[in-house]
Amino acid sequence: xxxxxxxxxxxxxxxxxxxxxxxxxxxxxxxxxxxxxxxxxxxxxxxxxxxxxxxxxxxxxxxxxxxxxxxxxxxxxxxxxxxxxxxxxxxxxxxxxxxxxxxxxxxxxxxxxxxxxxxxxxxxxxxxxxxxxxxxxxxxxxxxxxxxxxxxxxxxxxxxxxxxxxxxxxxxxxxxxxxxxxx
Amino acid sequence: xxxxxxxxxxxxxxxxxxxxxxxxxxxxxxxxxxxxxxxxxxxxxxxxxxxxxxxxxxxxxxxxxxxxxxxxxxxxxxxxxxxxxxxxxxxxxxxxxxxxxxxxxxxxxxxxxxxxxxxxxxxxxxxxxxxxxxxxxxxxxxxxxxxxxxxxxxxxxxxxxxxxxxxxxxxxxxxxxxxxxxxxxxxxxxxxxxxxxxxxxxxxxxxxxxxxxxxxxxxxxxxxxxxxxxxxxxxxxxxxxxxxxxxxxxxxxx
Numbered sequence: 061x062x063x064x065x066x067x068x069x070x071x072x073x074x075x076x077x078x079x080x081x082x083x084x085x086x087x088x089x090x091x092x093x094x095x096x097x098x099x100x101x102x103x104x105x106x107x108x109x110x111x112x113x114x115x116x117x118x119x120x121x122x123x124x125x126x127x128x129x130x131x132x133x134x135x136x137x138x139x140x141x142x143x144x145x146x147x148x149x150x151x152x153x154x155x156x157x158x159x160x161x162x163x164x165x166x167x168x169x170x171x172x173x174x175x176x177x178x179x180x181x182x183x184x185x186x187x188x189x190x191x192x193x194x195x196x197x198x199x200x201x202x203x204x205x206x207x208x209x210x211x212x213x214x215x216x217x218x219x220x221x222x223x224x225x226x227x228x229x230x231x232x233x234x235x236x237x238x239x240x241x242x243x
Numbered sequence: 244x245x246x247x248x249x250x251x252x253x254x255x256x257x258x259x260x261x262x263x264x265x266x267x268x269x270x271x272x273x274x275x276x277x278x279x280x281x282x283x284x285x286x287x288x289x290x291x292x293x294x295x296x297x298x299x300x301x302x303x304x305x306x307x308x309x310x311x312x313x314x315x316x317x318x319x320x321x322x323x324x325x326x327x328x329x330x331x332x333x334x335x336x337x338x339x340x341x342x343x344x345x346x347x348x349x350x351x352x353x354x355x356x357x358x359x360x361x362x363x364x365x366x367x368x369x370x371x372x373x374x375x376x377x378x379x380x381x382x383x384x385x386x387x388x389x390x391x392x393x394x395x396x397x398x399x400x401x402x403x404x405x406x407x408x409x410x411x412x413x414x415x416x417x418x419x420x421x422x423x424x425x426x427x428x429x430x431x432x433x434x435x436x437x438x439x440x441x442x443x444x445x446x447x448x449x450x451x452x453x454x455x456x457x458x459x460x461x462x463x464x465x466x467x468x469x470x471x472x473x474x475x476x477x478x479x480x481x482x483x484x485x486x487x488x489x490x491x492x493x494x495x496x497x
Contacts, residue, residue, distance in 0.1 A: 075266060085265035086369045086436060093278035094267060095370040102288040103378075106295050107345045114299035115341055117306060118321045125308050 206241070213237050259447030261440040265367060283363040284371075291352040291365070299348070320348065324482060331486035335493055342382075343489075346375060347482040354435060354474035358467070366477075367435040369428060376428035379485050387492035398495035427484055434477050438470040 074088035075081060085091070214237050221228040270281045298320070302313030310318060324347050328340045350366055357364025365371050387395040399416040401409055445463045449456040 079263075079266075080260050081262040081266050083262075084436075085262055085267065086367070086432065088267070091267040091276050091282075091284075091368075092370045094276050094280055094282055095284050095365070095368055096374050097278045098282070098285045098288050099365070099371050099374055102292055103345060103349060105292050106349050107341065109292070109296055109300060110344055110348065111341045114295075114303065114317070115321065115344065117303050118299075118318055121303065121306050121308070121310070121314070122318065122321070124306075128308050 210237060210241050213241065258450075259444055261443035261447070264363070264439060264443060265436065267368075284365055284368075287353070287356055287363045287365050290356055291349060294352045294356065295348050320344075320351075327483055328486055328489075331483060332490045332493060336486065336489050339489060343482060343485055346379070346485060347478055350375070350431065350481055351475060351478035354478055355471075357435060357439065358470055358474060364435055364439055367432055367439060369432045372428035372432040373424070375431075375481070376424040379427065379488060380424040383485075383488045383492040386489075387495060390493060391495055395492070395495045398491055402496075423484075423488065427481065431477050431481050434473055438466065438473055442466055442470065 217233050218228045267276055267282050267284055299317050303317045305311055324344045328336050328343050353366040356362055399413045401412045404412050442463055445459040448459040
């Protein structure tokens with residue numbers, strides 16, 4: 061191809077007849093105006109797209125995000141404080157409840173002690189009354205037993221005297237037995 | 244180069260045309276490329292514009308406080324360039340952020356789109372990168388004089404050096420200042436052109452090697468990964484150098 065004559069009219073000075081490059085296409089001055097023109101158009105378009113739309117938009121979004129982050133951090137800080145406060149309140153409530161419970165337990169204990177004391181006093185009094193009654197009862201029984209002994213003794217003494225052929229003086233017998241039995 | 248390859252192609256089976264991918268063609272018909280002709284340059288620059296709109300406008304249309312994926316990428320690009328301008332050029336450089344963002348977005352999309360198979364890499368052409376670099380150079384130089392007046396010349400007068408050395412240093416500084424747009428533009432175009440040409444060369448090998456072609460294919464895969472990195476890094480380098488030059492214009496004193 062290099063040996064063939066180059067058809068300059070058809071291909072220009074930078075491309076050979078078969079469409080291959082002659083030398084470095086970068087150095088083909090025929091193409092410079094075209095490249096420079098389209099480059100300038102492209103740069104202007106990109107510049108306007110960026111400055112009119114993209115860059116202000118991104119700057120706004122970034123500023124907004126910064127603001128959101130700052131706000132969120134502040135809110136988180138606040139919530140943390142609140143949580144700490146709540147924890148303190150909870151601890152306090154717990155301690156209060158505990159002391160309240162202690163108080164109630166002590167009160168209940170005192171109440172129960174009082175009831176117990178009252179009940180045992182009542183029981184004691186009842187027992188004492190019963191004891192007294194029983195003693196009275198026993199005394200009565202003893203007295204009646206004594207009377208019976210005297211009566212029996214008088215009867216037996218009279219019988220004995222009669223059996224021995226004597227005549228029992230009832231009055232003398234009674235007094236003698238009374239003094240003996242009492243003695 | 245291409246002609247030699249073509250000559251080889253006639254003899255052997257090896258037909259490698261690594262530079263053909265850089266040819267500017269009219270989109271419609273076969274006529275001459277006039278300055279207004281819609282060409283593949285137009286097409287791929289338009290694709291870059293469409294991608295810019297997709298990412299930076301459509302992607303961010305939700306304006307979400309919790310971003311979608313596309314919005315998050317747009318914000319990332321914004322934050323990346325914004326921070327670069329702020330860090331390198333200083334607080335007073337921030338008002339030139341939209342210009343620098345325009346450059347970055349255009350270069351990064353042009354570079355990345357160029358990596359698509361069959362695509363045309365607009366930024367591999369010195370005509371394009373030279374215009375970008377000259378725009379930066381002229382803007383920064385004019386800005387330097389407008390902001391600092393004659394004080395801008397103190398950029399070339401290294402006051403921290405011994406007095407005897409200063410005139411010599413001034414000459415060196417002036418030369419390096421005027422070389423800036425050259426290195427600025429050739430760095431970008433050269434990197435991209437070299438990478439794309441190497442991929443094409445390996446692709447040519449793969450076509451000629453039959454079964455053993457897996458070796459160049461693996462090589463292409465590796466180089467492609469490298470080229471993705473280069474595409475981003477070159478956009479980054481171009482942008483950060485712009486920020487450095489801007490800093491010199493705003494604060495010319497060493």
